[in-house]
Structures are given as structure tokens and as C-alpha cells.
Amino acid sequence: MADTRIDVQVEHRHAPAPTEKKHPNTCPKCGSHYRDDELAAALYVCGHCGHHFPMPAHARIAWLADEGSFVEDATEVRSDDPLKFFDLRPYAERLAEAELNTGLGEAIVIGQASVDKHPVQLSVMDFSFMGGSMGGAVGEKFARACDAAAGRHVPLVSVTASGGARMQEGILSLMQLPKTVVAVEDLHDAGVPMITVMAHPTTAGVLASFASLGDVTIAEPGALIAFTGPRVVQQTTKEKLPDDFGLAEQNLRFGHLDAIVPRSEQRDYLSRLLRLFAR
Amino acid sequence: MSNLPLLRGAKVTGEADRLRDQLDRLSAEATDEDIWRSVELARHDDRPYTLDYIGRILEDWVELHGDRGRADDGALVTGIGRLDGRTVAVIGHQKGRDLKERLDRQFGMAYPEGYGKAMRIMDLADRFAFPLVSLVDTPGAYPGVAAEQHGQGGAIARSQARMARLFVPTVACVIGEGGSGGAVAIALSDRVLMQENAIYSVITPEGCAAILWRDAGEAKKAAAAFKPDALHCLELGVIDAIVPEPKGGAQEDHDAAAELLKAALVESLEELDEIAPRELRRLRRAKFRGMGVFA
Numbered sequence: 001m002a003d004t005r006i007d008v009q010v011e012h013r014h015a016p017a018p019t020e021k022k023h024p025n026t027c028p029k030c031g032s033h034y035r036d037d038e039l040a041a042a043l044y045v046c047g048h049c050g051h052h053f054p055m056p057a058h059a060r061i062a063w064l065a066d067e068g069s070f071v072e073d074a075t076e077v078r079s080d081d082p083l084k085f086f087d088l089r090p091y092a093e094r095l096a097e098a099e100l101n102t103g104l105g106e107a108i109v110i111g112q113a114s115v116d117k118h119p120v121q122l123s124v125m126d127f128s129f130m131g132g133s134m135g136g137a138v139g140e141k142f143a144r145a146c147d148a149a150a151g152r153h154v155p156l157v158s159v160t161a162s163g164g165a166r167m168q169e170g171i172l173s174l175m176q177l178p179k180t181v182v183a184v185e186d187l188h189d190a191g192v193p194m195i196t197v198m199a200h201p202t203t204a205g206v207l208a209s210f211a212s213l214g215d216v217t218i219a220e221p222g223a224l225i226a227f228t229g230p231r232v233v234q235q236t237t238k239e240k241l242p243d244d245f246g247l248a249e250q251n252l253r254f255g256h257l258d259a260i261v262p263r264s265e266q267r268d269y270l271s272r273l274l275r276l277f278a279r
Numbered sequence: 280m281s282n283l284p285l286l287r288g289a290k291v292t293g294e295a296d297r298l299r300d301q302l303d304r305l306s307a308e309a310t311d312e313d314i315w316r317s318v319e320l321a322r323h324d325d326r327p328y329t330l331d332y333i334g335r336i337l338e339d340w341v342e343l344h345g346d347r348g349r350a351d352d353g354a355l356v357t358g359i360g361r362l363d364g365r366t367v368a369v370i371g372h373q374k375g376r377d378l379k380e381r382l383d384r385q386f387g388m389a390y391p392e393g394y395g396k397a398m399r400i401m402d403l404a405d406r407f408a409f410p411l412v413s414l415v416d417t418p419g420a421y422p423g424v425a426a427e428q429h430g431q432g433g434a435i436a437r438s439q440a441r442m443a444r445l446f447v448p449t450v451a452c453v454i455g456e457g458g459s460g461g462a463v464a465i466a467l468s469d470r471v472l473m474q475e476n477a478i479y480s481v482i483t484p485e486g487c488a489a490i491l492w493r494d495a496g497e498a499k500k501a502a503a504a505f506k507p508d509a510l511h512c513l514e515l516g517v518i519d520a521i522v523p524e525p526k527g528g529a530q531e532d533h534d535a536a537a538e539l540l541k542a543a544l545v546e547s548l549e550e551l552d553e554i555a556p557r558e559l560r561r562l563r564r565a566k567f568r569g570m571g572v573f574a
Contacts (some may be wrong), residue, residue, distance in 0.1 A: 078574040079573060082572045083505060085505070088491065135571070136571030136572045139570075140573045143568060165482075167482055167487050167490065167491065169481075169571070170480070170481060170504075170506055170511075171511075171512055171515060171517050172517065173571070174460070174463055174480070174481040175570035176570070177439060178439050178463055178567040179568055181439040181440050182443050182563075182564045182568055183568065185564065186564065205460060207433070208431075208432045208435035208460040208464075209435075209436050212432055212433040212436035213436055213440060225432075226427050227435065228422035228427065228431070232486075233423060237423045241424060
């Protein structure tokens with residue numbers, strides 16, 4: 001036959017809507033699928049296309065910190081429910097569920113550790129705990145990490161992954177912006193550096209506070225780094241978005257980042273920086 | 280709740296008593312309707328904006344334009360003027376009155392350049408020991424492609440950081456909408472006030488409803504749940520005092536509203552005058568470090 005081709009698309013009126021939600025271990029970029037242990041062994045990076053999956057806080061700490069060096073601080077700090085907030089479900093129930101599903105007390109893990117023998121204070125966020133959102137407990141733990149870094153006079157390495165402030169705590173979650181900013185200012189006054197690693201996603205309230213204040217700021221490839229995410233920008237302004245809107249690559253081009261560093265290279269990168277800051 | 284602290288602006292007779300009555304009534308039954316009424320009044324088309332107040336409160340106002348880098352953002356006005364006999368620096372969001380001005384000023388939603396301009400004025404205030412007055416009235420920082428490319432998140436973070444470093448007295452008042460990061464960017468102040476019918480929130484009621492209820496039409500429910508009204512903000516320790524408005528709201532009488540606001544600003548600055556610069560900064564940081572709850 002000649003080069004005539006007929007595309008036939010049959011629309012079933014009662015066909016189930018295509019599910020957008022893919023399995024968490026399926027790469028959203030290339031569709032490769034991994035077992036849990038495969039993904040963990042590969043630092044949660046797609047071996048096929050290099051896509052960086054979200055990384056659990058403790059897995060990240062195990063990767064960045066020297067073996068056995070991490071001592072967690074402030075494990076007892078939990079969120080409170082100041083507004084007795086209730087949307088479709090009570091906030092208290094969402095918190096309990098997040099703790100059960102993630103095994104974490106909150107969306108941030110802090111503690112002391114060493115990275116390639118350089119003593120540091122670590123603050124690592126985990127997106128799987130209510131989207132890494134920042135409420136009073138996250139703000140408090142980050143501030144304590146700043147205090148501990150200043151007290152021990154060791155650099156603070158802060159890994160961010162957050163959708164923003166935790167709406168369920170209302171205006172008090174917005175107040176975590178100034179709270180964490182003030183903590184970083186105290187840290188800077190103590191002459192202690194902060195190195196920020198932005199993971200996917202670092203957005204809204206966390207980007208508009210402590211995440212943006214690193215002395216050196218790097219990001220993971222493909223991470224969304226935006227104050228307002230693409231969906232909301234599109235809906236509000238009807239603007240046509242560039243393909244790499246809000247991604248780490250665009251942020252680097254516009255001067256908001258020092259570097260994009262793949263996960264596998266971050267330990268070496270941090271080690272080199274820490275050596276330089278130690279003079 | 281009847282013995283609420285620090286109702287400033289009490290110099291103007293009558294209004295404070297009226298506000299106290301109203302607070303008593305609210306505390307008895309702070310209904311969803313009451314909260315939604317605040318949302319509507321805070322956004323009222325006739326509500327006085329920053330420049331309306333500046334014209335009534337300050338003498339010798341000189342507006343200063345531009346961030347010295349890229350642009351002059353009309354959504355955030357800055358300048359210096361005399362308040363009660365002394366020079367102060369002022370930063371304030373400015374919505375527009377008619378459609379053209381609204382578009383020119385992006386409905387009071389600032390770009391990173393706006394916060395850059397604000398930081399320039401903060402530095403100026405610090406250099407010459409002018410107290411800094413912030414008037415907050417924004418739905419939020421501008422959500423657009425260029426705003427993101429120019430670093431909206433970083434600008435908001437650095438604006439707060441700059442305020443945390445100042446050695447001069449700083450007072451902020453939410454005079455309409457205190458919308459999220461775009462608002463707090465200029466409100467890391469020694470004293471934070473709110474007008475009676477202003478709102479201060481982490482997200483707009485519509486935005487919250489769209490995310491948590493998956494329906495922007497549930498804005499009233501969302502507002503009732505996250506309580507952005509002045510009374511709740513005072514209760515939660517987010518603000519230091521409520522500034523009364525004329526009967527029916529600030530939109531009813533701009534002159535009276537300005538008089539009440541001026542009294543509150545002057546009184547707050549007088550209190551801060553007594554504190555040494557280093558101590559002032561230490562106290563400011565300590566205050567924000569204490570915000571939020573956890574178990």
C-alpha cells in the first residue's frame with residue numbers, strides 16, 4: 001500500500017479514565033520499573049535515564065554521612081494541632097498516618113554526623129511525610145539544627161524537599177518562614193557556613209525561607225525549585241510555560257544555584273567544599 | 280479573651296471601646312460568617328491602600344523608585360517621609376484603584392524586583408537610623424514565569440533576612456490582605472499589627488480550598504478552618520495588637536482609618552525608641568524564634 005495511514009482512535013464512553021498515578025517505583029521519565037531493593041541500591045536514581053526519585057531521609061543520611069557517625073537529635077519533637085484543623089479529614093489523623101507510613105516523627109531529620117571525616121550538622125527533609133510540608137515541628141527542628149551547628153562550630157548541611165508551609169497549621173506555618181530565616185541569620189553571625197542541597201521539590205514556603213539562604217546552594221538534576229509551581233502559574237496567568245519551567249536547570253541558568261550535582265557525586269562535592277570552608 | 284493585651288490606638292476615644300465590644304462578641308461565637316466577613320472587608324474595593332494612608336499620615340512624602348537592577352515594581356511602593364515629626368522609611372504593597380492601575384500594579388502582587396526595591400530601602404533606613412514602617416496588603420507574591428525566573432523564592436527569603444539584620448525599630452501593619460510569603464517578606468518586624476478587618480494567612484482561602492477540598496468554591500469553609508482574622512492571629516501570638524477601624528470598616532471613612540492607624544504606629548515606635556539597637560535586633564529574632572507550636 002501507499003503511504004496512507006489511518007489513525008483510529010476509539011473512545012469508549014464508559015472506559016475508566018486513564019490513571020495518572022504510576023507506581024512509585026516506576027520512573028516518570030522513561031517508564032523503567034524497579035524493585036525496592038534495586039532502587040535503594042541505586043541511591044533512588046533511575047539506572048536507565050538518570051531520573052532522581054525522592055530519597056527517604058535516613059537513606060540519604062546513610063549515603064552522605066560516614067558509617068555509624070550519625071547521631072539523631074530532637075527525635076521527640078512532633079507536630080501539634082493548634083487550630084484543631086479539619087478539612088476532609090482531621091489533621092491529627094493525617095499526622096498519625098504519615099508517621100505510620102514513613103516511620104518518621106516529622107518531615108525533617110536532624111543530627112550530627114561526619115562527611116568524609118569532616119564534622120557537620122545535618123538537616124534532611126523527607127517529602128514522603130505530608131509532602132515535606134513545614135509546620136511548627138519542622139521549623140523548630142531546623143532551628144535546633146542551626147543552633148547545634150553554631151554551638152559546635154561545624155557547617156550545617158541542609159537537604160530540602162518540601163511542597164511548602166503546612167496549611168493545616170494556618171498562619172503559624174507561615175511564621176516558620178521568619179523563624180527559620182532568623183535561625184540562619186544567627187548561624188551566619190556565628191561564622192558557620194550552611195550548604196543547601198535542594199532535592200525535588202523545593203517549593204513555596206521552604207524555598208522562600210531557609211532553603212534560599214545557603215552560602216553554597218546546589219540542586220539535584222531535574223528538581224522542581226519554584227516559589228509557585230507550574231500548575232498554579234499556568235492557571236493564574238495563562239502564560240505558556242517554558243519546557244524547563246522551575247526546574248533546577250533553569251534555576252542554574254538564571255543564577256539561583258551554584259551547581260547541579262547528581263546524587264552519586266554529592267558526597268565528594270560536599271567533602272571538597274567542607275575542606276575549603278575548614279581553611 | 281476579654282482581657283486581651285495591648286489594644287493600641289486606644290488614644291482615639293470610642294473606637295477602642297467599640298472594638299473591645301466587638302471582640303467580646305466574637306469570642307462568644309466566632310462564627311464562620313464573622314471570619315468570612317473579614318475576608319470580604321480586607322479585599323473591599325474601597326478599602327484604603329498604602330498610598331491612601333501615606334497621604335494622610337506622613338508629611339513631606341518622597342517616593343523612591345526602582346531596585347537599581349532591573350525594574351520599578353509598582354506593586355510595592357517605598358519612600359521616606361515624616362511621621363509625627365521624625366523621618367521614617369516606608370515599604371508598602373499597593374493595589375490599584377481602577378482596572379488600569381490594578382493591572383499596572385499587578386493587583387499588589389510584587390515581583391522579586393519589588394522585594395529588591397524594599398531591601399534597598401531597608402538598607403537606607405539602617406544607614407540613617409530611620410525607623411521602618413511596613414504596610415502589608417497583598418494577595419501574595421506574583422505567580423508568573425518571569426517572577427520565577429528572577430528568583431521569587433530567594434527574594435522573599437532575603438528580604439526577611441535583611442529585616443532580621445536591621446538595627447532600627449521596625450513596625451508592620453497588615454492593612455488588608457496579608458497573603459503568605461509575599462506578605463511576611465516585609466513583616467519580620469519588632470511590632471506586627473493588624474487592622475481589625477485585615478486578614479493574614481499562609482494561603483488564600485481559594486487556594487487552600489482548591490488543594491485540601493479539591494474545590495476552590497469551598498473558600499468559606501477553608502477560611503473558617505485556618506482562621507486568618509485579626510483576633511485569631513492575636514490569640515496565636517502572631518501579631519502584637521489589633522488596630523481599630525471606623526464603624527463598618529476602613530472603607531467607610533479613610534480619614535478616620537488613617538488617624539487610627541497613625542496613632543497605633545506612633546505609639547509602637549515610641550515603645551521601641553527605648554530599646555538599644557542591638558537589643559532590639561536580639562528581641563526581634565527571639566520573638567520570631569518562638570513562633571509556632573510543636574509537641
